[in-house]
Amino acid sequence: MLARKRYAGSSRKLIIAIDVGTTFSGVSYSVLDPGQIPQVCGVNRFPAQEHAGGDSKIPSILLYDKQGGMRAAGAEALQDDVMDTAIQEEWAKAEWFKLHLRPRGSDSDHELSTLPPLPPNKSVVDVFSDYLAYLFNCTRTYIQETHPAGVQFWNSVKHNIDFVLTHPNGWEGRQQSQMREAAVQAGLVPGNDEGRARVSFVTEGEASLHFCLSKGLIVEGMKNGKGVIIVDAGGGTIDLSAYARTGTDANASYTEIAPARCLFKGAIMVKRNAQAYVESHLKGSKYFDRVGDIVETFDRTTKVTFKSSKTMAYIKFGGMSDVDTEFDVRGGKLAITGTEVAKFFQPTVTSISQAVLRQRTQAKPAVSSVFLVGGFAASTYLFTQLQETLAPLGFDVCRPDSHMNKAVADGGVLYVVDHHVSSRVARFTYGTIGRRVYQKKNKEHKQRNHKTCISADGVKRVNDSFISIIHAGAQVTETQEFKQSLAELYDESDDRDRYTTVSDIQVYRGHIERPEWTDVDSDNFGTLCTVSADVTAAVRKLAPRYRPDGGCYYQFDFDVVLLFGLTELKAQLSWMDNGVQKRTPAEVIYADG
Template sequence: MVRPAVELLPSTSIMPARSPYTGASRKLVLAFDVGTTYSGISYSILDPELYYIGSIRRFPAQEQVGGDSKIPTIIFYDKNGVVRAVGAEALKEGLDDMIEEEGWTKAEWRASHLLFKLHLRPTSDSSTSVTHKIPPLPNNKTVLDVFTDFLRYLFKCAQTYIQETHANGADLWASLQDRIEFVLTHPNGWEGAQQAQMRNAAVHAGLVPDANEGRSRVHFVTEGEASLHFCIQSGLTIEAMKSGQGVLIVDAGGGTIDISAYGQTPKSTGLSFQEIAPAQCYFQGSIFVTNHARTFLEDLLRDSKFFDDVDHITQCFDKTTKLRFRNSGEPQYIRFGSARDKDIALGIRSGQLRLKGTDVSTFFEPSVRCIIDCILEQRKSASKTISSVFLVGGFAASDWLFTQLQISLEPLGINFCRPDSHVNKAVADGGISFYIDHFVTARVAKYAYGIHVCTPYVSSNIEHLRRSSSIWRDARGIDLISRSFDIILPKNRQISESTEFRRSYFYTAKTTNGLPDQISEDILCYRGSSGSPRWTDEDAAMYFTLCTLTADTRRLKSTITVFQRAYDSSCYYQMNFEVILNFGLTEFTAQLCWKENGQEMR
């Protein structure tokens, strides 16, 4: 038996009531928040008699033992590609000599920040574009390799912590290790392709077996939705929801700013929420403040003897000056050297570089402006009034960021606040709550989804005339033109988890042998500005293949319908099927279905 424990999320007096666990057997849930700068793990032991929810608070080489629930997202590899140091181990004293002597390389963002998560990003969406150059991955390492290594390390840390912290921990772990459910969090802008890579990484890391049963134990939740769960469990949303208004969650992390809007829905038991505007994701997290500082320092020190120290000075800014910056009217200092380091003209005295507070404020300005603009956009597009905004995430700890947002938003009637503690573990804790409580039951389609089809040619239609060079005649004797986009799931449509979006399609041929034995349909995603995209050759750069739906259609041939053409009495054959999309869950699914002896097959 696991020892009785106090739930480590905020006090139950302000939490919504949690339903008892009704599973047949005890299980373990691990939520991994692999952040751009820091990563954390929360976990829950689900038992019919008891919930235990907590965070992994002890990692190898961690300075504040037991006091910090996050580690730097850094991996060092030696020249043979072997993992040599991860997390806090990568920052311990005395490592620099070994790094230099043995030629280690690291997967991180410059100034001690991770890059490999940014290599996962979708490259097709302007909201997830990166304005700064992303350093390359270590030699002979793919993003899957690095993500796999980091998940493997986090999993081992979780195992060690649980075994050492709980009574009979080794036996407890042994009894649960084959029944672990994993929740992986990711930015709002991540899609099916990124989720697939993350699931493959979990398999390669040995978290789950490479089988349907194992892969089904890996779950995904956006950082915005995880943060909502954290806010609900912290009691932050209660007052805002009483009036029936929506709330907006701003998860400001190291790499991304994730913005999500939610409103409460009537439900017979418990709480239920729905997205009330498409979630957004922008690369304007705290690492970009550091990168703006780097650009400034490179220009300032370019012709001085200190130019070679820009990397070090930037790191010092990132670790100290950035964190304590509160007042643009006061000079700011970066302590980087010794008393002998001096250049009065550059503002360097006794190893300290003096900067104007107004210059430092410009490093933050793009992030501040991005958040304000997106909040206003979300309020405008939301289906409910939003008057409350909650700021969470590691970047939320910046007093300057919080103050600037507060100054801009409160005159607009927006109640802007942040939790008083644990903002940096909101996503990991929220990932556990997502699995257990599942508050969000409807989401909003950010884009339009459909397939490429052929449509009957109409000579009086100017759009058809423009494409008359592509006319062809099918087995029915009907003239068709290609490049038509048939929408299955419209943009901005609110989707409940149980709602399926389906459309009927067919193939025709003059003989049964002319019908395909296998079909492949690309599920297209339109990410442009048009509210009703119709043709894939217009705004063509904004159409992307989300996935390819492939099916063996030999069984469908038993369902073929025979028709007779009216004008020449000849026969043609038609094979009918439907494409079904479901986007109400945090993962997109696509299926092909048909009727066989009156029964739907998929």
């Protein structure tokens, strides 16, 4: 276990990490007092769960009335009286809403094609915002009730709170932007630049790594310079991340060694497979209208306790008088062969195993250990099947027994207070669309003669050129800068009060190692974001240039500076002014998708 440093800040601060999961969510926090070693605390009590002695996870469910008002959330939404009212007044339920955030095109297998719809007239940001506000109120109440002089303590930190929002490995800048907007809409932070900066992000894979490190769980797996793969098995997604340790024990840091993976094969897919089977099996029986109850019982009990395809599984849903042997109903229980139940799990087991093997082929150094964490890791059958599949291939598969259902929320706090990861791997290739100077002898250029143009400086150029900034699989440190030299041409007649640069950053998600043209495998190119900055002062200092036809224009040469090594893309603009480099922050605006 690595030693944690004392907090070096000058004033008390509160860190709150919120893990909004597909089916369950959690919140952890840390009080940062100057000179003190930060400790991680969990919100272990939520409304309507006190009777069970408290729980560290809360259902990701909201109920809305016909007017669009949120009427209940979390465990409160599942209380009998609330559910009765919801049925009578036809309230809409929001569940699995997190998956509506997913990047466009990420669900290539259409696993989520039948995702429950959002409530009428509600966007995913609206629902996410309402849920964040609910969790924040629960957190405030918990801290006020459990800390000495709780109200006074809260008042001392309420204006100095930083939030960490966790998300699946597959989420990108667009999803982070939407989550930040939801945090503003929920009132967690103000909508100005200072407020938005108080919201940061970490992937579920990286959060899980920090949790494992804090518990000393993966030290053995990283001996002899080898790497580990962390499989965070959640309700909606399976997130795979590979890491290796660098440096000595006292100054150890951790580097990502393969592109992170995100699979839509979480626990809800096992539930969905079970539902399809039960509906088919009970069709025509008098118990068909009980399918919903049977599937819910399977999800709470059988799915977790199921161990072997060689034994029968039983789902209790009624009393002793409920019998129909034709449909395998005996004594209020539906009997299902272990072989059938195993089929519910098989797509997930296969997908995880294949993803682990792919990460091993991409990782340097070699990987020999796999750590299964997350709420779905509680499934004994999932764990044993991964062991049986991966052990013969040289993997040591482990399932740490240490409250792994809170790994991501705790890890979100630890990402801030420990921050062990020093470099990450680019998942895709990023660049810009440019115009190359036309070369008569270049075969690629000749093929695109119909795509040429004469630019403002009178030079013939080829359109549809892809100019790479960083390639997929590249390992990038947090402070490493990537520059793309660009030029903005302004016509003399283009008289403006304000000049801005607008540069589109492109992403390529295909399999070409060094893409050069956007008209090759064009379906896998897309706009990631737009980098924009006000450069009025710089443009007004430019000397005029003249085209061959005598026309006047101004050329602003600059570099777009990108930092890909952080958990969130950052951008700046850089240019030379009389031999002196100038810089300005740039706004990153994400495209839809």
